[in-house]
Amino acid sequence: MAKQLLLIDGNSIVFRAFFAMHNQIDKFTNKDGLHTAAIYGFKLMLDHVLANFHPDAALVAFDAGKVTFRTKMYGDYKGGRSKTPEELTEQLPYVRELVKDSGLHSYELKGYEADDIIGTLAKEGDDAGYETLIVTGDRDLTQLASEHTTVAVTHKGVTDTEHYTPEHVQEKLGITPAQIIDMKALMGDTSDNYPGVTKIGEKTAIKLVKQFGSVEGIYENIDKLKKSKMKEHLIEEEKIARQCKTLATILRDAPVEIKLADLEYKGPQTEKLIDFYQKMDFQSFLKKMAVSPDDQDTETAPIEYTELTADNLDLVAKLGDRGSFYLEMPDPNYHTSPFAGFALGNDKQWLVSRDPELLKTPELKSWLTDSKIKKDVFNAKAQIVGLNRLGIALDGIDFDLLLASYLLNTNDNSNDLGKLAHEHGYDDVQTDEEVYGKGAKRAIPDDDQLFFQHLANKARAIEQLRPQLFEQLKKNEQLPLYTDIELPLTQVLAKMEITGVHVDAQTLKNMGSKLTERLTEIEEQIYQEAGEEFNINSTKQLGKILFEKLKLPVIKKTKTGYSTAVDVLEKLAPQAPIVENILQYRQISKLQSTYIKGLLKVIHSSDQKIHTRYLQTLTQTGRLSSVDPNLQNIPVRLPEGRLIRQAFVPSHEGWQIFSSDYSQVELRVLAHITGDHNLQEDFKNGEDIHASTARRIFHLKPDQEIDRNMRRRAKAVNFGIVYGISDYGLAQRIHVSRSQAHEFIQNYFKEFPKVKDYIHNTIEFARQNGYVETITHRRRYLPDINAKSFSRRSFAERTAMNTPIQGSAADIIKIAMIKMQDELEKRQLKAKMLLQIHDELVFEAPKEEIPVLSKLVPDVMDSAVKLSVPLKVDSKYGDTWYDLKK
DNA sequence: CAGCTCACG
DNA sequence: ACGTACGTGAGCTGT
Numbered sequence: 062m063a064k065q066l067l068l069i070d071g072n073s074i075v076f077r078a079f080f081a082m083h084n085q086i087d088k089f090t091n092k093d094g095l096h097t098a099a100i101y102g103f104k105l106m107l108d109h110v111l112a113n114f115h116p117d118a119a120l121v122a123f124d125a126g127k128v129t130f131r132t133k134m135y136g137d138y139k140g141g142r143s144k145t146p147e148e149l150t151e152q153l154p155y156v157r158e159l160v161k162d163s164g165l166h167s168y169e170l171k172g173y174e175a176d177d178i179i180g181t182l183a184k185e186g187d188d189a190g191y192e193t194l195i196v197t198g199d200r201d202l203t204q205l206a207s208e209h210t211t212v213a214v215t216h217k218g219v220t221d222t223e224h225y226t227p228e229h230v231q232e233k234l235g236i237t238p239a240q241i242i243d244m245k246a247l248m249g250d251t252s253d254n255y256p257g258v259t260k261i262g263e264k265t266a267i268k269l270v271k272q273f274g275s276v277e278g279i280y281e282n283i284d285k286l287k288k289s290k291m292k293e294h295l296i297e298e299e300k301i302a303r304q305c306k307t308l309a310t311i312l313r314d315a316p317v318e319i320k321l322a323d324l325e326y327k328g329p330q331t332e333k334l335i336d337f338y339q340k341m342d343f344q345s346f347l348k349k350m351a352v353s354p355d356d357q358d359t360e361t362a363p364i365e366y367t368e369l370t371a372d373n374l375d376l377v378a379k380l381g382d383r384g385s386f387y388l389e390m391p392d393p394n395y396h397t398s399p400f401a402g403f404a405l406g407n408d409k410q411w412l413v414s415r416d417p418e419l420l421k422t423p424e425l426k427s428w429l430t431d432s433k434i435k436k437d438v439f440n441a442k443a444q445i446v447g448l449n450r451l452g453i454a455l456d457g458i459d460f461d462l463l464l465a466s467y468l469l470n471t472n473d474n475s476n477d478l479g480k481l482a483h484e485h486g487y488d489d490v491q492t493d494e495e496v497y498g499k500g501a502k503r504a505i506p507d508d509d510q511l512f513f514q515h516l517a518n519k520a521r522a523i524e525q526l527r528p529q530l531f532e533q534l535k536k537n538e539q540l541p542l543y544t545d546i547e548l549p550l551t552q553v554l555a556k557m558e559i560t561g562v563h564v565d566a567q568t569l570k571n572m573g574s575k576l577t578e579r580l581t582e583i584e585e586q587i588y589q590e591a592g593e594e595f596n597i598n599s600t601k602q603l604g605k606i607l608f609e610k611l612k613l614p615v616i617k618k619t620k621t622g623y624s625t626a627v628d629v630l631e632k633l634a635p636q637a638p639i640v641e642n643i644l645q646y647r648q649i650s651k652l653q654s655t656y657i658k659g660l661l662k663v664i665h666s667s668d669q670k671i672h673t674r675y676l677q678t679l680t681q682t683g684r685l686s687s688v689d690p691n692l693q694n695i696p697v698r699l700p701e702g703r704l705i706r707q708a709f710v711p712s713h714e715g716w717q718i719f720s721s722d723y724s725q726v727e728l729r730v731l732a733h734i735t736g737d738h739n740l741q742e743d744f745k746n747g748e749d750i751h752a753s754t755a756r757r758i759f760h761l762k763p764d765q766e767i768d769r770n771m772r773r774r775a776k777a778v779n780f781g782i783v784y785g786i787s788d789y790g791l792a793q794r795i796h797v798s799r800s801q802a803h804e805f806i807q808n809y810f811k812e813f814p815k816v817k818d819y820i821h822n823t824i825e826f827a828r829q830n831g832y833v834e835t836i837t838h839r840r841r842y843l844p845d846i847n848a849k850s851f852s853r854r855s856f857a858e859r860t861a862m863n864t865p866i867q868g869s870a871a872d873i874i875k876i877a878m879i880k881m882q883d884e885l886e887k888r889q890l891k892a893k894m895l896l897q898i899h900d901e902l903v904f905e906a907p908k909e910e911i912p913v914l915s916k917l918v919p920d921v922m923d924s925a926v927k928l929s930v931p932l933k934v935d936s937k938y939g940d941t942w943y944d945l946k947k
Numbered sequence: 948c949a950g951c952t953c954a955c956g
Numbered sequence: 957a958c959g960t961a962c963g964t965g966a967g968c969t970g971t
Binding site for chain 2: 598620626698898
């Protein structure tokens, strides 16, 4: 077998590793405060590569300083790059140490980049009959692919790689590896900062290269090109194109002194590695090395447990004043899930059982309800609701692993305890999938040993992770967010979910039959107009009818075919009566399937109520979401849909529905966090904000009237600002030209200069820190903020400015909910909080309490936090959710 | 299971 | 040259 050569592009892998883990940057520091994410990532990559590739020779190439023959040739080469963060550079010496201890050679060459070293050695390898694997984070190296050289480019993280062979390059780009150089010469490279030829991007570059073979080929045949702007640019910029080609070409003959024979791979030096991992605090790698190399899989540290029975319940009281508790509910819907078993305890003793009935015994019940005994759990709300079904009021919750993880990183929201624990570097617990299986095979194991071990492992994981997570919350200044907002909110949400909302099934059924009739009528008309029967719900079949059979103009396409979305159909409506009918059909069938049938399915027969679940650890902004069913998107905008709300009624005779909502809360938050004087003044003066925005951006005189169209446009601009505006997007929405939209935005920024500053500063903050935060220090990491891809980066920039606004608004209503629940209980009101819909709270209450709520709820809501502008709250009430009036 | 469409703030 | 406004959940079709 041919000898194998491994060449690693050190700098690019380190970069990739660093940025891939940037959103967990704080998790990766050792005792001395050294950041270790890049080192860790590099090690992961190394393990991954060596698992599949067994090199005889191996080398990691590094860049040597900034000055290379390329910068000498072209001063701006790699210019304009932001400085490498200190957190990364400090890791480089340790990466080299890791490389050495892992038995690989490293090498750098003054005046040359790592690429050139790799290019040169790969060529030597090719000539000497080696099979070569190049590992890099840089796509440019794919130009080195050959029959015996494969280039593995890391994708998302550092272990996910795409292997480029000449065939793969051909498949993806339609050109040879060598022609990648020509392509890059023409299109330029923004990250290396050389320009290429004006107006030529990837598509055009590939086309030209395919046609003429190379940059040189193009200029030999330049006369064959038709007269065009592109041709002019090519001629004008010939010198640049040829120079860029040199810049893009990786050297195959750099003066590398090291020889292949010097690169023998000897394997890792175990003892040095152990020392190194200890220095880095890499516990998981250390653990793997300690166990025998052939079974280092998913084994967890063994755990001793005691099965709890009616005869040994005295063990519970001996646990002391703190312990983990875990009640296993195999279905995600904890309102209805069966109970499979539970575990509790602490490092002194772990107690487990399959029998939920034991929880009702005095010994366990008093342990669970005693507020002085601190409990650590995973998903407190699920545990509270589950235990409530057994008649037990869980109290004394101190640590919720799920909630804390989510606050530290909104992406850590897996409902699987095992997965989440692994995210935090704790491996002594398996995932549910590993123990229970997945899909149809998923089941609680019959084997007691297996099941109890898993339960005990979960309880232990919670306990073990608590100090570490509290420490991180503290470091992020998030302890008050956890202690004073999210954890108390869990209790409030649990109460709302348990209360549920009364829904009258008969009302829904009556509406349903009417809708069915209308649906049949419309269906017949559509079939007649189409001249055949087809499935109207199928966008594919509908597209065929509209755009092929009826030959209507195609306005928009989706990835898979014709778009038939509302905005498209609205444009087509004047041209064919069928379109109006389809729109009608869509509207009604949506009501029928999602709201009539959907809601009927989830009314509990025991109490005629719907019990939604609020997901507290899902959204990236800090909002809640609602599932099974979603009660945050019950129709309201269109009159036909709004009728659904007639079915939402109070649960007692003589009660009413009461609702309060924040007015323009996001724009008020914007005024507050930007500190913009004009915006703040408008709110302080109690202006109609869209109208006053119109007055400002359209430069109206004080006595001039604001017509509805102006207000509508100004409102769209306000929304746009909050969402991260683009002139194109605004133009689409309010049907004006792009340049007009551009002008509106410019005017806005002139009138509200601090809003402009805010956008700029927030994006800059995100670039520096990798995250943004709300008024309560809720965090969202934005790994794409420094992405090369324009669209990914732009998206991250829009989220960077939107998240603090949407998220702070979410913070405000959460605080209001906690205070509100507190007031209801303190005043011993019968009223119940039922729903939260982002800026609105819905209650049910006896008629007599309506006057109390009319004052209390707005008072609590508008004083929830003190902003530099007033918060405004509007209230309504009525006999059903439909009939709300001021 | 992904993609489309549409309900809400 | 990119591909367009932020955050969600659910039902349906078709691979």
